[in-house]
Amino acid sequence: MNAYPLTEREQRILDEMERDLRRDRRLDRWMRTFRSGRRPVLARPAAYRPRRRTIALLAALSVTLMVTGIVTSEPAVIWAFAVVWPVTLFAAFRLLCRWTEG
Numbered sequence: 001m002n003a004y005p006l007t008e009r010e011q012r013i014l015d016e017m018e019r020d021l022r023r024d025r026r027l028d029r030w031m032r033t034f035r036s037g038r039r040p041v042l043a044r045p046a047a048y049r050p051r052r053r054t055i056a057l058l059a060a061l062s063v064t065l066m067v068t069g070i071v072t073s074e075p076a077v078i079w080a081f082a083v084v085w086p087v088t089l090f091a092a093f094r095l096l097c098r099w100t101e102g
Contacts, residue, residue: 050091058088
């Protein structure tokens, strides 16, 4: 389904090049380690699979920080809550998605 198919000669040359590259053990090893499953930075959060215990701890921490922030009005506590709360929501959302998949 290529728009510009290769001629027989070009295909043969390409096959020879691929065969030569497969024989190079250092290149083969490097290519295998290069494809070791490292995901792009943005794909890592999408692959996160939280546990119930983790979400329970995050929720308890969020509630504690929220109450402490309301009572004391300390900016550091409010900012800590602002950091922890979205992480808690994301983890809970990922867990709910996992439960509904199967």
